[in-house]
Each structure stands twice: as C-alpha cells, then as structure tokens.
Amino acid sequence: xxxxxxxxxxxxxxxxxxxxxxxxxxxxxxxxxxxxxxxxxxxxxxxxxxxxxxxxxxxxxxxxxxxxxxxxxxxxxxxxxxxxxxxxxxxxxxxxxxxxxxxxxxxxxxxxxxxxxxxxxxxxxxxxxxxxxxxxxxxxxxxxxxxxxxxxxxxxxxxxxxxxxxxxxxxxxxxxxxxxxxxxxxxxxxxxxxxxxxxxxxxxxxxxxxxxxxxxxxxxxxxxxxxxxxxxxxxxxxxxxxxxxxxxxxxxxxxxxxxxxxxxxxxxxxxxxxxxxxxxxxxxxxxxxxxxxxxxxxxxxxxxxxxxxxxxxxxxxxxxxxxxxxxxxxxxxxxxxxxxxxxxxxxxxxxxxxxxxxxxxxxxxxxxxxxxxxxxxxxxxxxxxxxxxxxxxxxxxxxxx
Amino acid sequence: xxxxxxxxxxxxxxxxxxxxxxxxxxxxxxxxxxxxxxxxxxxxxxxxxxxxxxxxxxxxxxxxxxxxxxxxxxxxxxxxxxxxxxxxxxxxxxxxxxxxxxxxxxxxxxxxxxxxxxxxxxxxxxxxxxxxxxxxxxxxxxxxxxxxxxxxxxxxxxxxxxxxxxxxxxxxxxxxxxxxxxxxxxxxxxxxxxxxxxxxxxxxxxxxxxxxxxxxxxxxxxxxxxxxxxxxxxxxxxxxxxxxxxxxxxxxxxxxxxxxxxxxxxxxxxxxxxxxxxxxxxxxxxxxxxxxxxxxxxxxxxxxxxxxxxxxxxxxxxxxxxxxxxxxxxxxxxxxxxxxxxxxxxxxxxxxxxxxxxxxxxxxxxxxxxxxxxxxxxxxxxxxxxxxxxxxxxxxxxxxxxxxxxxxxxxxxxxxxxxxxxxxxxxxxxxxxxxxxxxxxxxxxxxxxxxxxxxxxxxxxxxxxxxxxxxxxxxxxxxxxxxxxxxxx
Numbered sequence: 001x002x003x004x005x006x007x008x009x010x011x012x013x014x015x016x017x018x019x020x021x022x023x024x025x026x027x028x029x030x031x032x033x034x035x036x037x038x039x040x041x042x043x044x045x046x047x048x049x050x051x052x053x054x055x056x057x058x059x060x061x062x063x064x065x066x067x068x069x070x071x072x073x074x075x076x077x078x079x080x081x082x083x084x085x086x087x088x089x090x091x092x093x094x095x096x097x098x099x100x101x102x103x104x105x106x107x108x109x110x111x112x113x114x115x116x117x118x119x120x121x122x123x124x125x126x127x128x129x130x131x132x133x134x135x136x137x138x139x140x141x142x143x144x145x146x147x148x149x150x151x152x153x154x155x156x157x158x159x160x161x162x163x164x165x166x167x168x169x170x171x172x173x174x175x176x177x178x179x180x181x182x183x184x185x186x187x188x189x190x191x192x193x194x195x196x197x198x199x200x201x202x203x204x205x206x207x208x209x210x211x212x213x214x215x216x217x218x219x220x221x222x223x224x225x226x227x228x229x230x231x232x233x234x235x236x237x238x239x240x241x242x243x244x245x246x247x248x249x250x251x252x253x254x255x256x257x258x259x260x261x262x263x264x265x266x267x268x269x270x271x272x273x274x275x276x277x278x279x280x281x282x283x284x285x286x287x288x289x290x291x292x293x294x295x296x297x298x299x300x301x302x303x304x305x306x307x308x309x310x311x312x313x314x315x316x317x318x319x320x321x322x323x324x325x326x327x328x329x330x331x332x333x334x335x336x337x338x339x340x341x342x343x344x345x346x347x348x349x350x351x352x353x354x355x356x357x358x359x360x361x362x363x364x365x366x367x368x369x370x371x372x373x374x375x376x377x378x379x380x381x382x383x384x385x386x387x388x389x390x391x392x393x394x395x396x397x398x399x400x401x
Numbered sequence: 402x403x404x405x406x407x408x409x410x411x412x413x414x415x416x417x418x419x420x421x422x423x424x425x426x427x428x429x430x431x432x433x434x435x436x437x438x439x440x441x442x443x444x445x446x447x448x449x450x451x452x453x454x455x456x457x458x459x460x461x462x463x464x465x466x467x468x469x470x471x472x473x474x475x476x477x478x479x480x481x482x483x484x485x486x487x488x489x490x491x492x493x494x495x496x497x498x499x500x501x502x503x504x505x506x507x508x509x510x511x512x513x514x515x516x517x518x519x520x521x522x523x524x525x526x527x528x529x530x531x532x533x534x535x536x537x538x539x540x541x542x543x544x545x546x547x548x549x550x551x552x553x554x555x556x557x558x559x560x561x562x563x564x565x566x567x568x569x570x571x572x573x574x575x576x577x578x579x580x581x582x583x584x585x586x587x588x589x590x591x592x593x594x595x596x597x598x599x600x601x602x603x604x605x606x607x608x609x610x611x612x613x614x615x616x617x618x619x620x621x622x623x624x625x626x627x628x629x630x631x632x633x634x635x636x637x638x639x640x641x642x643x644x645x646x647x648x649x650x651x652x653x654x655x656x657x658x659x660x661x662x663x664x665x666x667x668x669x670x671x672x673x674x675x676x677x678x679x680x681x682x683x684x685x686x687x688x689x690x691x692x693x694x695x696x697x698x699x700x701x702x703x704x705x706x707x708x709x710x711x712x713x714x715x716x717x718x719x720x721x722x723x724x725x726x727x728x729x730x731x732x733x734x735x736x737x738x739x740x741x742x743x744x745x746x747x748x749x750x751x752x753x754x755x756x757x758x759x760x761x762x763x764x765x766x767x768x769x770x771x772x773x774x775x776x777x778x779x780x781x782x783x784x785x786x787x788x789x790x791x792x793x794x795x796x797x798x799x800x801x802x803x804x805x806x807x808x809x810x811x812x813x814x815x816x817x818x819x820x821x822x823x824x825x826x827x828x829x830x831x832x833x834x835x836x837x838x839x840x841x842x843x844x845x846x847x848x849x850x851x852x853x854x855x856x857x858x859x860x861x862x863x864x865x866x867x868x869x870x871x872x873x874x875x876x877x878x879x880x881x882x883x884x885x886x887x888x889x890x
Contacts, residue, residue, distance in 0.1 A: 020872050022660045023785050024627075024653035030470050040785060055470035061654035062661070063873040084792055109877055190862035191870065191880040 013071045014045045014052065018083045020064035027056040027065055037077065044080035052121060054112065068108050104137055107182060107247055110199050115251065117358065117365045117398035118391050124249060125355055125394040127256035129206075131176045131249050138184070138197070141242040142171050146235045147215055154301035160222040161268060161304045162233045163203070166241060167215040173243075175216055176206050177275035178252040178357075178397075182244035185231040197244060198228035201359070201399070203271035205279040219271040219304055251357070251397045253279060257287035260354040262345070264334055264368055266296040269360030270304055272399070276357075277317050285316060289353060292318045292344070296334040296364075298325035334364065335371035345372070346379035349386060355395045362400045414467050414487060421487030423468060424571070435574045436488075439585055443566075446589045447482060451536055452559055455543045456482050459886040460556045461875065463654075465489055468647055476876045478886065484560045488571045491646035499637030501736055501743040502729040509639040513576045517728050521638060522577050524731060526584050527601055528629060529569030530591065532562045534605035535618070537593035542615055545855035547865035551612070553875065553884035554658045558619060561651045568644045576640065603813065604709040611851045612868075613666060613694060617706035620659030620786060625713045627652050628734055628779045635732030660786045661871060663703075667790050668869040669693055671797035682801040689850060692866045696794065696801045698851070701843045703803060704824055707783065708811035714776040716815045717752050722771040733771065734778040750774055753808060754816050760809055760826055780805065811842065859887055 016027070016036075021043055028036040028043060035049035036056065056065050069075075069089055115122055136142040148165035175181070182197040189195055200218045203209075209217040222233045235241065253261065253276045261280075263273040273293055280287055297303035300323060309319055320341065322332040338345055348354045349372075358368055373383035390396035414423050419437060426433045448456060459478040466475045468489050497509040513521055536559050546552035566588060573581035591598045594606045604622050609615050630652060634645035670693040674680075679687055688695040715722065725731040726745070733739060741748065748767035753760055767774070783805055790803050807826030809817040821834035824841055843851075858865040862881030874882055 017872075019789075020661075022653070022657045023782075024656050026650050026653045029649075040781075041788070057470075058474040059470055059650050059653075061657040063875075063877060066877070106877075189879055189881040190860070193880055196879045 010070055010072060011074075012052075013047050013069050013074050014050045015067045015069055015075065015080065015086060016043050016045060017064040017067050017086050018042045019085050020062050022062055022064075024061060026059045026061065030056050030059050039081050042081050042083060044077050046077060047074040054116060057112075066109055067105060104134075104197070104244075106197055107199065107244070110197075111180075111248060114199075114399045114401055115397075117362070117369075117400050118396060119398075120388060120391055122250040122397075123392055123394040124252050125254035125256075125259070127254040127259065128252035128394070129176055129255060131179055131246065131252060132174045133179075133245075133247060133249055135173065135246065136244045138194075138244060141184070141244055142168060142173055144168055144173075144241045144243045146237050146239045146241060147209075148217075148237060149233070149235050152219075152304045152306075157299070157302045159267070159298070159302045160233065161302075162220050162222070163304075164218045164220055164232060164235065165204075165209050165215055166218070166243065167213065168243075169214065171214075173214065173216075173246070174206070175202050175246045176252050177202065177279050178272045179246040179248040181216065181218075181246055183228060183232060184242050184244065185227050186242075195227060198232075199247065200232075201268075201271040201275075202246070203274045205275055205282055207282070211282070219268045219274070221268050250394075251359075251399045254289075254355055256353070257284045257289055258353050259287075259289045260348055260351060261289065261291045262348060262354060262356045263291070263293040263295075264338070264356070264358045264360075264364075265293070266334065266360035266364050268304065269358075269364075269400075270295055272359055273357070274305060277312065281312075281316055290318065290348070291316060292320070292348070294320045294322065294334040294337050296322045296324065296332075296360075299323055300326075333367060335367040338368065338371040339374055342375040342378055345375045346381065349376065349381060349390075352393075352395075354390075356390065356397070358398045358400065360400055365398065365400050414465070414489065416485075420567075421485045421489075422571075423487075423489055426488070429575075432571075432575050435582060436571065439570060439574070439582075439589075442586070442589050443486075443563075443570075444482065446533065447536075447563060450533070450540060450592070451563070452481060452543050452556055453540045455552075455556065455885070455887070456480070458888070461553055461878075461882070461884045462557055462560060463876075465647075465651075468492065474876075481556060481560055484563070486560070486564045486567050488567055489564075489647050490640065490643040493639065493643060497639060497642075499729040500635060501732050501745075502637070502727045503744070504637055504729040505743055507637070507729075509637050509642070511639055513638060517638075517730060518577070520725060520728060521641070521730055522573070522580060522584065524633065524725065525569050525572050525577075525641065526588070528633065529566060529573070529584075529588050530601045531605050531626060532566040532569065533588060534591075534593045534600040534602075535559075535623075536562050537600075538605065538607070538609040538618070539615060542609065542612060545612065545857055547612055547855075547858050547868045548863060548870075549859055549861055549884040549887070550864075550871060550875065550882075551662070551868070552859070552887075554654075554662075555615065556885070558623075558655050558658055561654065564651070565648050568648055572640060572644060602713055604713055607709060610848060611855050612662070613699070613702055613851055614706070616659050616662030616666065617702050618659070619655045620663055621703075621706040621710040621783065622713070623652065623655040623659060624782060625710045625779060627656060628775055628782070629713075631734050632732050632736070632775060635736040637729030641730075660789065662868075663699070663786075664790055664793055665869040665871060666694055666867065667696070667699060667793050668797075669867055670696060670699070671794055671799055672869065674799060675797055680799065682799055692854060694851060694854065694867055696799070696803070698843065698847050700803055701841060701847060703787075704806045704810065705842050707805055710779075711776060711808055712812060712814040714779065714815075715772050717754070717773040717776070718765050718769045718816075719772050720769060723766075723768040726768060726771050734775055752816075755809075755820060758828065760807075760817075760822070760828070776808070780808070806841070859885075 033049050035046045144166035147167045152163045153159050153161045180199045180201050182199055184197055185195045202216045203219045204217040209215045220229055220232045223229045300306050320337045322337045324331045376383040414421050418426050462479045463474045463476050464485055499507045570585045573585045591600050593600045599606045609618055630645045630649050634642050636642045673691040673693045682696045685695045745767040749764040750767040750770035751762045752765045752770050752773045754763045787803050794801050806824035809822035809826055810824050812818050821829040854867045861883040864870050
C-alpha cells in the first residue's frame with residue numbers, strides 16, 4: 001500500500017466494507033500478520049497490526065477489502081464490528097494533504113496497483129522534496145487550459161502518442177517530478193455515473209513545462225475505444241480540462257546531486273523520466289550522480305520523444321534505446337540490454353547512491369526483475385536481498401499499469 | 402508427492418506442459434501422461450456440457466498464475482475453452498501433522514495410507530462429482546443473463562468448477578492407480594439430472610431454471626461445498642488438504658456471487674416497491690406488476706435451496722462420518738481452531754431428532770454426530786448472509802424478514818425424511834403439507850413468473866429490471882465495463 005509511516009497526527013487506516021464483504025474468511029486466512037479478525041457480523045482490520053503488505057487485496061472476491069480512510073483517530077475493532085456500512089471519509093481540510101499519496105479511494109487504488117511491483121512498503125528517496133498531494137479532488141477540481149497538443153510518434157505508426165501541455169493560470173498547482181494528475185473526462189458512463197478518474201504521470205519538471213509558466217506536460221497514448229485517452233489526444237489548444245491531484249508521494253526523484261538514477265521504461269512510462277532528466281538539466285547539470293535510461297519501443301518511429309532524446313548530452317543522460325520490431329534485426333527488450341550492461345548495472349547496484357525506477361506496462365515488470373536478478377547472480381549479489389533493502393531506503397520504485 | 406520441488410515451494414506455476422501446475426508434473430511422466438490422456442475428454446465434456454452458446458465469447462476472467470496472494474488473480478479476456486485449467490496446491494508445510502482422530506500427532510501423510518485407500522477415494526470422488534455437475538446445471542443461463550457483469554460471474558464460477566474437477570482428478574490419477582483413472586473417467590460420464598447416469602448427490606441433479614435459482618444455488622449449495630472443502634482441508638492426507646485449501650480461495654467467489662446476487666434482487670424489489678408506494682410486501686400481484694420478484698417468493702426460493710442443501714450433509718448420525726474423522730481423513734469445520742481434544746471418543750454433541758413424534762435435541766456421541774456439527778456450522782454461516790439481506794429490506798423501510806426454515810422442513814435425507822414439517826418446525830399431516838406446500842416452496846406459477854422476467858440484458862452497464870447494479874465492479878472496473886464480449890458467440 002501507499003502507506004506512509006504515521007506523520008504528524010494523520011494516518012491511513014485499512015477498512016473492509018461491511019456492505020460488500022461476504023465473510024468468506026479468505027483475507028483472514030491470507031493475512032501474514034494476523035491483522036484481520038471477525039465476529040458473526042463483520043470482518044475487520046486491526047490498525048495496529050496491519051502493515052499494508054496488500055496480500056489480502058487480490059484474493060478478496062468482492063472488492064470490499066480495498067477501502068482506506070485518512071484518520072486522526074483510528075476506528076477501533078469494536079466500532080468496525082458494529083458497522084453496517086463504512087463511514088464516509090471525514091473532511092480533514094488541507095491539514096491532511098501531506099500525509100498520504102491520495103485521499104479518494106479510487107485514486108488510492110490506482111496508485112497502490114501501480115506501485116505494487118515494488119513488493120512492499122513504499123518509501124520516497126531520502127533527499128526527495130516533500131510533495132503536495134490532493135490539492136484538487138472530485139468535489140473541488142482545478143481547471144486547466146490546453147496550451148499544446150501534438151503527436152510525438154511518427155505518422156503512420158500504430159502507436160499514437162501525444163505530448164499535451166496544460167496550464168493552470170492563476171491556480172496554485174505545485175508538482176514534483178514523478179507525481180501524477182487526475183483527469184475526469186466530461187460526460188457520464190452508460191450507467192449515468194460520472195466517468196472514473198484517469199491518472200497520468202507528469203512529464204515536465206517541477207517548475208513547469210516552460211520555466212515558471214505554471215504548466216505541466218503529459219505523455220498520453222491513444223487507446224482504441226479508450227474514453228480518457230481519446231478525449232485527451234483530441235483536445236484543441238484553448239480548451240478547458242478538469243484536473244485533480246497532484247497525487248503520489250513515493251515515486252519521486254532524489255534531489256541529491258550525487259544520486260545515480262537508473263530509469264527503465266517502455267512507451268509512455270518514459271513520462272516521469274523526461275521530468276527527472278529535465279529537472280537535473282535545469283537544476284544541477286553538472287551533478288556527479290549518473291542518469292541512465294533503458295527505454296524500449298517497437299521501432300524508433302514509435303518511441304516517444306525519439307528526436308529530442310538524441311539531443312540530450314551524454315554527460316547528462318546515458319540512454320539505451322532498444323527496439324523489438326526493427327525489420328531484419330533481432331528483437332531486443334529493455335531486459336536484454338540490462339543484461340548486456342550487467343557490469344555497469346552491478347556496479348551501480350552496490351552503490352548506496354543508486355536509485356532504480358521502473359515505469360511502463362505491468363507486463364514488463366517480471367522480465368526486468370529477472371534481468372536484475374541475473375545481473376546480481378553474475379556479479380555475486382543477491383537481488384532477493386537487495387531489493388527490499390533498496391526499497392526500504394527509498395531507492396527502488398515501480399509504477400506500472 | 403513431489404511437493405518439495407522448487408516450483409511447489411515457491412508457488413510458481415509451470416506453464417511448459419499442457420496442464421499448468423505447481424506440482425512438478427514435468428518430472429512425473431506417469432501422471433502427466435495420464436492427465437494428458439484425460440484432457441481431450443475433459444475439453445469434449447466442456448464443449449458439450451459447458452456454457453451453451455458462449456464458447457467463442459471473450460470473457461474477462463481471473464486466472465491463477467501462482468498461489469501466492471499477489472499472483473493468483475490475474476484478470477484478462479479469455480475464451481472459456483482456452484482457460485488455463487491447472488493443478489494448483491497450497492504450499493506444503495513440512496511440519497504439518499494429522500490434527501485429529503486416532504492418528505493425531507503423527508506427521509501428515511504424503512501418500513495414501515493403505516488401510517484408508519477406499520475411504521479416501523470415495524471422499525475425493527464425491528467431492529469431484531459435484532464440480533462438473535453444477536456446470537451442467539447452469540449451462541443454459543448465459544442466454545438470459547441480466548447483465549454482462551452477471552454473465553461474467555456465471556462463467557467465472559463455471560471455469561473454476563472445471564478447475565476444481567481437475568484438482569480432484571489429479572489426486573485420483575496421482576494416488577489411486579487404475580481405480581483412480583476409472584473414477585476420473587466416470588466423473589466425465591455422469592450427467593446432472595440424467596435418468597441412467599445421474600450425478601451422485603441429489604441437489605446436483607436438480608434444475609437451475611432461472612437466475613434467482615442460480616444465486617440461491619451459489620449461496621446455499623456452494624456453501625455446502627465450502628464446508629466440505631474446509632473439512633477436507635483439515636485432512637491428514639496432505640495433498641488433499643493442500644488442494645482443498647487452494648480451492649477454498651476460489652470457492653469464496655461463488656459465495657460472493659450468490660450472496661450479492663440475492664441481495665441485489667432484494668434491493669431492486671424494495672426500490673421498486675418504494676417508488677410505487679407499495680408498503681405491503683404481501684401485495685404480490687402489485688409487486689409483480691412492477692417487473693420485480695416479490696419478497697415472499699424470494700423466501701420460498703430460499704426455503705427450497707436451503708432444505709435441498711441440508712440434505713447434502715447426509716444423516717445426522719453417521720458411522721461413515723465417524724470413521725472418516727477417526728481415520729484423520731476429514732475433520733470438522735475449522736478443526737484446528739476448535740478447543741477440545743480432537744479425538745472425540747468421550748464427547749457428546751446435541752442432535753435434533755424425531756422422538757415420540759416431537760423434534761427434540763438428543764445428546765449423541767460426538768464422533769457419530771460429525772455431520773450434524775458440520776451442518777450446524779453451515780446453518781450459522783448461512784444466517785450471516787440472511788442478516789445482510791434483511792438489512793437491505795430494513796433500510797428500505799419494508800416490514801418483512803427473511804428466515805431460514807426449520808431443519809425439519811422439506812427434507813429427503815436424514816432424521817426428518819419421513820415426516821412433513823412447516824418452515825417453523827411444526828409437524829404436519831400429509832394433508833396439511835399438500836395444502837400449504839405452495840405457500841412455502843416455489844409453485845409452478847411462481848416459476849413461470851420468474852421465467853417471464855428472464856430476458857437478456859447485454860448492453861455494458863445495463864441491468865435487467867429485476868436486479869440492482871452491484872456496488873463495485875469486478876477488478877474495480879467501471880460500471881460500463883464490457884465484462885463479456887459476446888460477439889464471437
């Protein structure tokens with residue numbers, strides 16, 4: 001889970017929705033720390049025991065397990081056992097903003113799912129800036145103006161990826177590289193309810209796509225029949241867009257100039273890394289820490305930002321662009337290149353300044369992890385031990401969809 | 402058992418063989434070959450007896466890709482005949498013991514103890530026989546699905562019942578030689594409701610004529626399955642225990658479909674009654690005119706399915722059950738959480754019996770009352786959902802309460818099979834029973850009315866008029882998600 005250690009007076013509590021739960025006992029049987037218990041009415045979570053490992057989430061057949069509240073004072077087991085429905089999220093005002101990644105259940109779920117690949121409790125990099133979170137929500141949305149929208153993959157290729165710039169005008173919308181914003185497409189679903197929030201990673205640095213312009217850029221791939229992506233990719237300059245966020249408090253870049261940053265991505269997973277790179281270029285172009293990117297696409301024509309990437313100086317960013325569908329060439333995936341570069345990677349992994357980030361489709365996770373494990377094996381290290389160490393020190397981050 | 406192989410310990414599933422598994426089949430040529438020979442017959446059975454008319458549709462299904470908590474619920478579109486039915490056992494605990502009966506304290510058995518071979522085979526075959534039976538019972542329901550969401554849930558239940566059949570067949574092939582192979586073939590030959598080759602247990606030969614029956618079946622009858630699996634998960638025969646433990650995680654979904662299906666039906670009825678200003682739940686024609694199922698009819702359906710399911714527990718007092726327990730083969734529900742000696746040779750348990758024309762509680766030796774105890778635990782478990790249903794009715798402000806009928810009502814097996822009793826447990830003459838039967842159990846007219854509502858509703862996000870939309874989607878999908886791409890059908 002996104003779980004933050006208790007900060008200040010707010011924390012997050014895991015709750016089970018008694019209206020949806022069917023008391024099947026799967027969560028209680030699954031929980032490795034015995035945080036879940038029940039009586040004849042309800043299954044409940046002990047806030048003092050739950051360590052947010054999320055093991056109970058996937059096996060739950062109902063979805064009732066996946067509920068979270070930001071709280072000042074925890075709901076006791078007795079209270080939970082007496083419930084017939086979940087209490088609403090208390091209005092905590094802006095005071096709660098910094099304590100968690102997000103407040104709305106659906107956004108929390110999306111972020112939890114995206115970060116699950118890190119495999120445990122998430123910790124931001126030690127030198128990361130403190131993010132603002134949840135400034136705008138469904139009931140209080142920011143309105144952004146489209147300042148630019150253009151395709152960044154070659155015409156005629158299958159993947160239609162857009163670079164979209166949104167300006168916030170006079171509204172305060174502070175972001176950090178690695179955070180996401182939420183977009184709610186206008187109109188309603190066929191069941192009459194408003195559309196779900198779509199999350200998009202910010203592709204620009206904290207001081208704006210254009211410096212001090214109070215704007216952000218996004219990298220969005222048009223998905224066939226996708227309501228959110230088609231809405232975004234079809235936007236015209238000057239149109240207004242409703243925005244929530246910012247969200248995310250762990251997948252952030254280190255401010256430390258000595259930090260090495262290893263970035264592994266495919267497709268639009270490159271968005272946060274464009275932001276990282278731009279931040280370093282602007283703020284500390286001569287940083288001693290290295291930035292290395294492994295970026296996979298089918299062809300150069302389908303790799304977002306292929307042209308601009310060619311112009312980034314190698315002293316700032318070592319980029320490994322790998323392609324899986326070049327006619328006549330062997331297929332190459334990011335994990336293959338990681339193996340090829342095993343010596344470099346192995347050396348970096350032993351360095352306590354190194355931070356690893358993976359971003360892209362869920363499907364890439366397993367392959368990349370296997371490659372990292374192979375690299376470790378080859379160089380006398382143990383990935384199974386290293387990964388949790390890196391994660392708990394804020395140096396291993398996964399955001400996959 | 403090859404349980405100590407790396408793959409089984411880590412829970413990873415091997416997809417290199419035709420049959421995905423975490424039991425290292427690849428190194429067990431004999432069993433792999435036997436299962437590969439059984440496989441075409443299974444597919445043939447699925448194509449002829451599985452969901453009728455939707456074999457080419459793409460269904461948003463959950464497939465287990467490993468048995469660890471994060472790996473076993475992978476969602477994607479799958480055509481049902483291409484579902485990866487596999488053999489998945491919960492991880493082996495090297496230190497596990499036999500936890501009850503005469504062998505209590507011995508190391509759990511990794512092979513079948515010779516003296517219990519026949520008993521164990523019988524237990525596995527009975528369990529195995531129920532799995533394909535329910536798929537057969539439900540095979541025509543897709544055509545009248547009240548939504549794509551419900552259709553998807555039906556098919557998920559169906560493919561998982563299919564996987565549970567695989568689980569039992571694996572045990573038969575692996576541990577019971579030639580007899581096991583013959584029994585495994587038999588599981589594909591019997592047919593639900595067939596006059597010549599019926600399924601082994603009564604409730605599994607009944608029809609599932611409509612969706613309310615399906616929900617009641619998954620609530621009441623699949624819950625019997627849950628209780629049976631849970632007590633088999635206690636088994637001293639470790640491979641059976643591990644198989645059943647993993648099956649239980651899947652069975653939970655079936656409970657969910659039943660409880661929320663009935664709940665959503667009730668919710669819609671209450672909503673429609675309120676909108677029409679009807680307060681009297683017994684104003685049946687007026688309620689039915691709204692195109693929803695009146696609460697008294699829902700009660701009748703519950704009466705029917707609960708009583709049929711009680712029959713599945715067998716005789717209240719049973720030497721067979723005592724033998725299974727004493728042998729360490731089948732325990733009680735949550736055996737290891739019960740605080741007693743787990744041997745039961747000197748304990749008693751109260752059993753409801755017919756004594757001098759009265760229903761009375763009589764103390765019987767706890768060993769022979771094992772079935773009764775499991776049935777009591779089952780009834781308690783059933784009551785939980787009935788309470789939730791009543792909460793829905795109360796919230797709507799309607800004065801009506803659903804109840805579970807007496808265990809003496811409408812029984813065909815056990816202590817009360819030769820008498821008639823009302824839902825509140827009063828003994829009746831034949832004449833009284835015949836006169837009142839249709840007010841307690843669904844009549845032909847009730848069935849016809851429900852059948853008249855069973856019209857397909859297949860537009861994403863739309864629900865038939867008689868049922869409410871669910872509170873959350875499967876895999877947190879949006880309300881208008883297309884759970885089944887029917888078009889291929």
